[in-house]
Amino acid sequence: MSVASQRLLGLIRKEFLQVLRDPSSLAIAFAMPVFLLLLFGYGVSLDARRVPIGLVIEHVSPASRSFSAGFDYSDYFQAHYFRDMREARQALLTRKINAIVHLQADFDQRLTGSEPAPIQVIVNGVDANTARLTSGYVQGVFEAWLNARAAWQGQEAPQPVQLAARVWYNSALRSRNFLVPGLIAVIMTLIGALLTALVMAREWERGTMEALISTPVSVREVLLGKLIPYYLLGMGGMLLSISMAVFLFQVPLVGSLWVLLVAGTLFLLAALGMGLLISIAAKNQFVAGQIAIVVTFLPAFILSGFIFNIDSMPWAVQLFTHLVAARYFVAILQTVFLAGNIWEVILPNALALLLMASAFLALALWRAPRRLE
Amino acid sequence: MWWRIQALLIKEFLSLLKDKKSRFVLIVPPLVQLFLLSYAATYDLNQLPIAIYNEDRGSAARDLIARFNGAPAFREVLRIERQEQIAAAQDSKQVLMVLHIGQSFSRDLLGGRQLAPVQILLDGRDSNTAQIALGYARNVISQFNSDWARQHNQTGPPAELRVRAWFNPNLESRWFIVPGIVGLLTLVVTMTVAALSVAREREQGTFDQLLVTPFTPAEILIGKAIPGLIIGVAEASFSIFMVVFWFQVPLLGSLAALYIGIVLYVFSVIGAGLMISSLSVTQQQGLLGGFLVIVPGVILSGYATPIENMPELVQQLTFVNPLRYFLIIIRGVFLEGLGIADLIDQYWPLALIGLFCLSCAGLLFRKRMY
Structure with a gap:
């Protein structure tokens, strides 16, 4: 064995020992993914099911009853009946219900009149997204009722154009199927940066950097010695996350595991490289920790396309998202998990990850300390 | 102290x-x-890239397409000519939604007796955006429906929804x-x-x-x-x-x-x-x-x-x-x-x-x- 590789092995061994003695690194790599995936997988859902809705029906008649039955039997709603608008408003204000559907006393008479009979719907608009979904569901119940009523009376359908939606890749629109793969990217961003963000800063702060520099090891070896152990830890965490997604959350893995692992390697190198760069530039654990938190979690959460659609952002922000490595990894993960090995998506994104990884590592090498200042 | x-x-x-x-x-x-x-x-969709596949030659289909193009939520980036192109456009994430108007759309609509179906194909890899996009598409279509009923002198719908949002009127x-x-x-x-x-x-x-x-x-x-x-x-x-x-x-x-x-x-x-x-x-x-x-x-x-x-x-x-x-x-x-x-x-x-x-x-x- 050459001297150089012996030196490298020694460095790796030192880093591993450090990991084992302060188990918080092991916790970052293994406990954190399990904890976060459980929390997200079970806790987060964008599927509004059983939305509490208030119905105020001032005069009960066959027509109003057939209308409200649509809410009683819908999976999307949990219907609550109120005697008058005052009570219903109170419930809306205190968030017991998300919306009110109000049929006035003269609803029956006006149904046969020349003008359409009004059905008043009030939604709580504070959460605009939920409000929009809720009013969409109300619209669905309403249109189904209209068409059923027309068919029963032998009239023309009042809603002549009917929308038939088909969803590809995730036909049940199970939000867990797209959240869990995206989540793996968020978690790996955290792991990658947290593992390495402090490692160089720590050597500076504790004064051991001087000892390292005065040994014959080269800068490249120091960086590799930091990179390899944390890469192995990170890949372990990644495998754990993928198996949890597949076996625990039953997310279908349509594409191949190998593609995921290669993409994961590229992504992890980018994340670790970013962590190392932060650590080298900061030289101080407090600053490194702050930067690591600020540049990893929120950007990976909000700017990666994991929850918020990138195409809808202003173009300047869209441009910025290209600097967020998680963005590419989210696209690869969602595609490989749900759609399969589609190279038109995988290759450009993998290339972007490769570029980011090389850029971060090159910068880290360039900025790495060669002398004590 | x-x-x-x-x-x-x-x-x-x-x-x-x-x-x-x-x-x-x-x-x-x-x-x-x-x-x-x-x-x-933001959950508001803005300029979402969509593709349109129109097999119908009637003016009603053109009108419906114009409405999709006019909506700020959507932006047509691709006109599909053949069935096979749909899969390619969706797979590569070029578009998130495909609007498909079948051959008989105008005929069914003018005939009046039959519902005229419009198909929407969504990319479920991002099921949240897909669901929101579906809501926007539904709005465009129900607007089209009520305008159609008014223009063609049908006895419009017997009832209508009047939706109001409290605290955030434009959602x-x-x-x-x-x-x-x-x-x-x-x-x-x-x-x-x-x-x-x-x-x-x-x-x-x-x-x-x-x-x-x-x-x-x-x-x-x-x-x-x-x-x-x-x-x-x-x-x-x-x-x-x-x-x-x-x-x-x-x-x-x-x-x-x-x-x-x-x-x-x-x-x-x-x-x-x-x-x-x-x-x-x-x-x-x-x-x-x-x-x-x-x-x-x-x-x-x-x-x-x-x-x-x-x-x-x-x-x-x-x-x-x-x-x-x-x-x-x-x-x-x-x-x-x-x-x-x-x-x-x-x-x-x-x-x-x-x-x-x-x-x-x-x-x-x-x-x-x-």
Whole structure:
């Protein structure tokens, strides 16, 4: 064995020992993914099911009853009946219900009149997204009722154009199927940066950097010695996350595991490289920790396309998202998990990850300390 | 006692702010994020790339397409000529939605007896956006339906929905998301300041020195808590200023109600941070602990996904989450115009969380001396 590789092995061994003695690194790599995936997988859902809705029906008649039955039997709603608008408003204000559907006393008479009979719907608009979904569901119940009523009376359908939606890749629109793969990217961003963000800063702060520099090891070896152990830890965490997604959350893995692992390697190198760069530039654990938190979690959460659609952002922000490595990894993960090995998506994104990884590592090498200042 | 605390405060502020880099990370990144994230975090669709596959030659189909093109939510990037192109456009993520109008569309529509189907194909890889896009498409079509009925002199529908949204009439999700970001950034900044404070002294060995001085643990605790409180409140104030004057979110309620909420919120976050910090021996442990609170704190707060959608058990868990209460406070004050009296139920849990965590931190100060 050459001297150089012996030196490298020694460095790796030192880093591993450090990991084992302060188990918080092991916790970052293994406990954190399990904890976060459980929390997200079970806790987060964008599927509004059983939305509490208030119905105020001032005069009960066959027509109003057939209308409200649509809410009683819908999976999307949990219907609550109120005697008058005052009570219903109170419930809306205190968030017991998300919306009110109000049929006035003269609803029956006006149904046969020349003008359409009004059905008043009030939604709580504070959460605009939920409000929009809720009013969409109300619209669905309403249109189904209209068409059923027309068919029963032998009239023309009042809603002549009917929308038939088909969803590809995730036909049940199970939000867990797209959240869990995206989540793996968020978690790996955290792991990658947290593992390495402090490692160089720590050597500076504790004064051991001087000892390292005065040994014959080269800068490249120091960086590799930091990179390899944390890469192995990170890949372990990644495998754990993928198996949890597949076996625990039953997310279908349509594409191949190998593609995921290669993409994961590229992504992890980018994340670790970013962590190392932060650590080298900061030289101080407090600053490194702050930067690591600020540049990893929120950007990976909000700017990666994991929850918020990138195409809808202003173009300047869209441009910025290209600097967020998680963005590419989210696209690869969602595609490989749900759609399969589609190279038109995988290759450009993998290339972007490769570029980011090389850029971060090159910068880290360039900025790495060669002398004590 | 007061001058001793004052001395501690000076020491804490010096160690936080004397270094140029740590001054920088406390001020600049949160502000950059406020802008970036506020513009990015929206559920409103805008210029979503779609493809159109029209097999019908009638004018009704052209009219429907014009309506999709006219809607700001959609942008046609591809006209599909053959069935096979659909899969390719979807697979490569070139478009998120395909509008497919079949050959018999105009005939069915003019015939009147039959429903004219319009097919929409969505990419379920991002099922949230898919669902929102479906809602927008449904709106375009129901508008088309009612206009069609009016133009063709049919006996229009016997009833109609009149939808009104309270507090946010145009349903702008930015009004909902941007005040929330104030809570998020305040959480991240104050949590890390507090979580690293004791851990740093432990790692550097200066905590033992502090413990052998005449300071009581309570004084040390206050000395550690106040700088974070000041930094957190200052940052929240600046963010709120930007939310009101830059992002133009209406502030309907009272500023006093908001500030009581901010102070209590920052107090509870610092309590949690100091508790983590007093459990940690190294800064890495402090950082990890902070993360283990921040991440679930954001996820389970109702910031991005509604709490009502969570399972019952997880909903119970959110009751120990300070951000949950703060989001209700800040959104309530901004959009619903709530006052102090309406928010009592949000204030006291925050105070309770803060007091509980701080007392734990105080106990742990003495227990963990190594």
